[in-house]
Amino acid sequence: MTTEPFRKLDVTKIGKVEVAQFKDKKILDEGVLDELRVELFRLIADRPNLDLLLDFSNVEFMSSAMLGLLGQTHRKVNLLKGRLKMCGIAPQIYEVFKLTNLNKLFAIHKDAAEALAKF
Numbered sequence: 001m002t003t004e005p006f007r008k009l010d011v012t013k014i015g016k017v018e019v020a021q022f023k024d025k026k027i028l029d030e031g032v033l034d035e036l037r038v039e040l041f042r043l044i045a046d047r048p049n050l051d052l053l054l055d056f057s058n059v060e061f062m063s064s065a066m067l068g069l070l071g072q073t074h075r076k077v078n079l080l081k082g083r084l085k086m087c088g089i090a091p092q093i094y095e096v097f098k099l100t101n102l103n104k105l106f107a108i109h110k111d112a113a114e115a116l117a118k119f
Contacts, residue, residue, distance in 0.1 A: 006039045017119050019112065021055035027062040033069060040073050050082035051119050055112055057088030067102060087115040
């Protein structure tokens with residue numbers, strides 16, 4: 001898709017779904033968030049009907065600012081009539097999604113296989 005590799009995401013295509021797995025175990029500082037923002041938006045850029053799966057299976061900790069980035073990502077995918085799903089979210093991170101009611105906004109699945117079956 002792009003000639004530049006992603007530094008913060010492992011991106012693969014499974015069928016028609018772009019699967020972006022976060023490489024970092026901790027998504028906490030502003031620099032990492034900025035890089036992720038650039039990479040996610042580059043992945044989404046002008047791609048109507050994109051099916052995107054964000055795989056959090058490597059992520060152990062993330063800042064609340066990451067929730068804002070996920071909201072922006074969700075909006076961009078929706079504007080392009082795409083679908084966004086998430087998987088592999090650790091229980092302690094999922095608790096934050098529940099507390100903020102984001103578990104109702106995002107389609108969250110146990111693992112990639114379950115999420116891919118729902119596209």
